[in-house]
Amino acid sequence: MSALGARFQSTWQGLLAVAERRLPALTRLRAAEALPIRLHRRRIYVLPTAFGIGFGALLVIMQLGALNYANNAALLLTCFLAAAAWMSLFAGFRTLAGLELVAIHAAECHAGQSLPLTLHFLASARPRPSLRLRIGTHLFAFALAPGDGPGISIQLPAPRRGWMRPGRMKLWTEQPLGLFVVWSWINPRTSILVYPAIEESAPPLPHGSGQLGERFSAGDGEEFSGLREYRSGDPQRRIAWKASARHDGLLVRESEVPVDDNRVLSYASLHGLEHEARIRRLTAWVIAADAAMLSYALELPELRIGPGLGHSHRHACLRALALMPDAP
Amino acid sequence: MRLSNHQFNLLAISALIAVSAHLGRLPWWLSIALVAVPPLRMFSRARSPKAISAWLRVPLVLLLVAVVVLHYGNLFGREPGSALACGLLVLKLLESERIRDARTAAAFAAFVLMSALLFTQSIGYTLLVSSCLIVLLATLNALEPAPLDRNRPLGAELRTAALLLGLGVPLAAAAFLFTPRLGSPLWGAPGAFSEARTGLDDRMSPGSMTELLVDDSPAFRVHFETAVPAASARYFRSIVLPRFDGTTWTRRETPAQPELEPVVGETPPIDYEVTFEPSHRPWLVALDVPVSADTGLRMRPDRTLSATGGIRNPNQYQARSVLAYRLAPDLDPADRQRALQLPGGFDPKTRELARRWRSEGRDDDAIIASALAMFNAQFTYTLSAPLLGRNSVDDFLFDTRAGFCEHFSSAFVVLMRAAGIPARVVTGYQGGWWSDVGEYLLVRQSDAHAWSEVWLQGRGWVRVDPTAAVNPLRIESGAAAAAGDRSWYSGSWWLPLRNRLDVINRLWTQSVVQFNALRQKSLLQPVGITSADQRDLLLALAGAFAAILLSASLWVMRSGHSTRFDVLDAAWRRLCRRIAKGGVRIRDNEGPLDFLDRSRAAFADTPERARLEELVNAYVGLRYAVTEPVSAKVQAFARKVREFRAPPKVQ
Numbered sequence: 005m006s007a008l009g010a011r012f013q014s015t016w017q018g019l020l021a022v023a024e025r026r027l028p029a030l031t032r033l034r035a036a037e038a039l040p041i042r043l044h045r046r047r048i049y050v051l052p053t054a055f056g057i058g059f060g061a062l063l064v065i066m067q068l069g070a071l072n073y074a075n076n077a078a079l080l081l082t083c084f085l086a087a088a089a090w091m092s093l094f095a096g097f098r099t100l101a102g103l104e105l106v107a108i109h110a111a112e113c114h115a116g117q118s119l120p121l122t123l124h125f126l127a128s129a130r131p132r133p134s135l136r137l138r139i140g141t142h143l144f145a146f147a148l149a150p151g152d153g154p155g156i157s158i159q160l161p162a163p164r165r166g167w168m169r170p171g172r173m174k175l176w177t178e179q180p181l182g183l184f185v186v187w188s189w190i191n192p193r194t195s196i197l198v199y200p201a202i203e204e205s206a207p208p209l210p211h212g213s214g215q216l217g218e219r220f221s222a223g224d225g226e227e228f229s230g231l232r233e234y235r236s237g238d239p240q241r242r243i244a245w246k247a248s249a250r251h252d253g254l255l256v257r258e259s260e261v262p263v264d265d266n267r268v269l270s271y272a273s274l275h276g277l278e279h280e281a282r283i284r285r286l287t288a289w290v291i292a293a294d295a296a297m298l299s300y301a302l303e304l305p306e307l308r309i310g311p312g313l314g315h316s317h318r319h320a321c322l323r324a325l326a327l328m329p330d331a332p
Numbered sequence: 333m334r335l336s337n338h339q340f341n342l343l344a345i346s347a348l349i350a351v352s353a354h355l356g357r358l359p360w361w362l363s364i365a366l367v368a369v370p371p372l373r374m375f376s377r378a379r380s381p382k383a384i385s386a387w388l389r390v391p392l393v394l395l396l397v398a399v400v401v402l403h404y405g406n407l408f409g410r411e412p413g414s415a416l417a418c419g420l421l422v423l424k425l426l427e428s429e430r431i432r433d434a435r436t437a438a439a440f441a442a443f444v445l446m447s448a449l450l451f452t453q454s455i456g457y458t459l460l461v462s463s464c465l466i467v468l469l470a471t472l473n474a475l476e477p478a479p480l481d482r483n484r485p486l487g488a489e490l491r492t493a494a495l496l497l498g499l500g501v502p503l504a505a506a507a508f509l510f511t512p513r514l515g516s517p518l519w520g521a522p523g524a525f526s527e528a529r530t531g532l533d534d535r536m537s538p539g540s541m542t543e544l545l546v547d548d549s550p551a552f553r554v555h556f557e558t559a560v561p562a563a564s565a566r567y568f569r570s571i572v573l574p575r576f577d578g579t580t581w582t583r584r585e586t587p588a589q590p591e592l593e594p595v596v597g598e599t600p601p602i603d604y605e606v607t608f609e610p611s612h613r614p615w616l617v618a619l620d621v622p623v624s625a626d627t628g629l630r631m632r633p634d635r636t637l638s639a640t641g642g643i644r645n646p647n648q649y650q651a652r653s654v655l656a657y658r659l660a661p662d663l664d665p666a667d668r669q670r671a672l673q674l675p676g677g678f679d680p681k682t683r684e685l686a687r688r689w690r691s692e693g694r695d696d697d698a699i700i701a702s703a704l705a706m707f708n709a710q711f712t713y714t715l716s717a718p719l720l721g722r723n724s725v726d727d728f729l730f731d732t733r734a735g736f737c738e739h740f741s742s743a744f745v746v747l748m749r750a751a752g753i754p755a756r757v758v759t760g761y762q763g764g765w766w767s768d769v770g771e772y773l774l775v776r777q778s779d780a781h782a783w784s785e786v787w788l789q790g791r792g793w794v795r796v797d798p799t800a801a802v803n804p805l806r807i808e809s810g811a812a813a814a815a816g817d818r819s820w821y822s823g824s825w826w827l828p829l830r831n832r833l834d835v836i837n838r839l840w841t842q843s844v845v846q847f848n849a850l851r852q853k854s855l856l857q858p859v860g861i862t863s864a865d866q867r868d869l870l871l872a873l874a875g876a877f878a879a880i881l882l883s884a885s886l887w888v889m890r891s892g893h894s895t896r897f898d899v900l901d902a903a904w905r906r907l908c909r910r911i912a913k914g915g916v917r918i919r920d921n922e923g924p925l926d927f928l929d930r931s932r933a934a935f936a937d938t939p940e941r942a943r944l945e946e947l948v949n950a951y952v953g954l955r956y957a958v959t960e961p962v963s964a965k966v967q968a969f970a971r972k973v974r975e976f977r978a979p980p981k982v983q
Contacts, residue, residue, distance in 0.1 A: 045889050055432075055435050055439075058436075058439065059439050062439050062442070062443060065443075066442075066443060066446050067511070068518070069446070069447075069450070070446070070449075070450075071511070071513060071514050071518075072514060072518050073450055074513065074514070074644075074645055074848065075449060075450055075453060076453065076508075076844050076845050076846075076847050077449045077453040077457075077458040077461075077844065077845060078446050078447075078449040078450055078453075079508060079511070080458070080462075080504070080508050080844060081445070081446050081449060081458070081461060081462055081465070082446060083503075083504040083505075083507040083511075084462060084465060084497060084500060084501075084504045085442055085446075085465060086500075086503075086504070086507065087497075087499075087500025087501070087502075087503035087504035087507065088465070088469055088493075088496040088497045088499075088500040088504075090500065090503060090881075091496045091499040091500045091503070091884070092496055094499075094884050094885070094887075094888045095492070095495075095496065097888055098888055101888065101889070131480050133476070133478060133479050133480045133488070134476040134477055134478050134479065135478065136477065136478075145477035145478040146478050147478045147479060147480045149480055177476075178476060179473075179476050180472075180473045180476065180492045180496065181469060181472040181473060181476075181496070182431075182435060182472055182475055182476060183472075
């Protein structure tokens, strides 16, 4: 059964691919496009749902019954019901029309975790309840109140490291009665970087934890070479409060930690592990070193980053790891 | 996904309302069961999430079918069909755990609601049933995921439902007006309407009219073209009953070659229009005595009107009557014989009394006067008449001496026949309530009446109402005033109010219930089509639909565009165009401030430069400094942009 379903699915996908190649005009709105994406009337489609078709058949039966018995009260009731059903089409259309996706924000995510995405829609004057979104096989339902909202948070699985595209989303609603489905395709040209997975229970950083404890106990003994302006992501404990008070903005101590060649996180040194396992361990070490406020350098086959410490350094290392080519 | 309690409760309430529209017609035990199940299920579902197993549901369905078959005899037809539908709806509720089931149940509830109207078309009932549509649509709306307000969604759902119904009014009106009505039913409708309705019957035996006399539903309404007859003259003739078998009066079979009894009018004729409520019988009424009526109607030899079949929908017809008349001044011997017929072996005391009066040398008039005097002196009028034995007239005249119109008319006619005066019983309606607002006469079933006609030499058939001799109030003020012994719970205490409200009923009946194929034909007269056939109507329907849907589409698409942000954008683009006239064109990759820097140079020595700086800075403030610009400020900015003029091009 599932084999048949899979075959049907693959045939369907093949047909769609052919249609998109041959009839670009018909399917152009399925191609990726830059944000913001506004759902104007030419890209909104409407069809009755299965329930809508059944309801229509029921209305026809009711109408015939009322006509047959020459019963005008029943006919009037049926007419009202049918008219309301039809008006629900316009209400559904209005729910979707003019909707504008302005931004997609992603939080940090490692492969294997779920990727938290926030979709920001342009504030609109009217409420838009019962909107539904399908990305691949994942379904989400949400409502947009009038005015600026906090954005819609969804979670997508991120199985692989590297660039990830949310891909084509189907945005639809069956609002208000479930009789008509109003839908549109959104395919934002947005890529999100997924960091590599973190090795669980990774061995400690090269060259021991004793040194680590010493550093923390050092407290005021820590030497620093100077002050620089605060950048977002700097740990709070590095802020020089006294110096900042005499200054316009916050200042951060830049410590001059003697570069310890022993804390080089090297891809080459991890022989014995396969490619992806090495990347996972390096990722775990980068995170551990950053959390422990140890300066570190990352050595990859064709790239050396650092030594350094801080948000941007960590990001550069994780990015390099995420974008490592696949195993040869 | 399992239905939330809110969704299920709304669905249960919809089903409950749909079922209660049928309650009056279902057997009481089924009514109680059907009304009890939805609240019980609402309660049990809120307490435990367990679904009801098929082991319970399937036997319940079988039980329902069995019970309906046992009670009604079969499954088909309107009565058993509606009972079955109500039962199935409630059982469907028991298995509704998913959106899909709930939608099916809601659609089915709509069907059950509509089928309730097949029984009664009154305005109150229709309004009640129609208002249930709001709950039904709110239920469907509640089945959609992600409402705006998760905590209190009901208000929004009801609003949406009401809005949809409101927006649908034009479409519904067009569909109602222009949907071509069927000339004849597609399937066996007449059989489905065979249930008994209250109305005059063509048989009369003691007590047979009791049910009718306590029924306050309207029987017919009369609109007079000319002067309105006095209360005492409002006799509406319906059926003439000349045959008597000792207990029951029956109609005479119409002869193959009917010859109308001739009538000579002695006053100017009265023209009127009668709207007759459905009675499922063919008998109609005419003011005593009709001289002519609509061609579609049948006038029997005894001057009564009838339709060709049972009256299933309100029937409207016109007739002309004279109030003072001579009916059949010459009676042929066969008719005379029939009007004197009495069954042998019944009522010996009555015959003896009549013989004694005759032997005392009294003439016809004197005998009639004696009989009426006797009624007046010794008899009482009551709706709760004692039961009568085999010799019903003897028992009534000499023993019980209490009864209502049918006792009096029956006894009177027997007495007359025994005395050798040709006589017969006439049934119909007498009285009615005059509506000043609607200018029509409302006659209820409770105004049903029976009187007598005697044939006198030279005067023909003369109407004699023995009830009037006993209870003149009955004739002058109507049945409601005469029936003084009726209790408060019979509903008579608010009859005056109901009489006043009847004008709404009449309007409803005239404009909606009676809107038939005939009336539809004249619908297109304003556009020059005097007799619209089905094709014209369908064209009109299509036209109206197209117009309504087109305007709805335009409205939807127009309002999809304008937002507050666009005003700001449009103003900025206009500003860029104005500046371009001055020689500086904004580049695609350029922000407003960079553009301003370049423009400053070009506009260096012109008075517009300061103004330009102000405008660009205002734009930057509106667009980038706040999340959502204040509408008034945007308008002010747009106005200033319109006033801005670029200096002539700098070479």
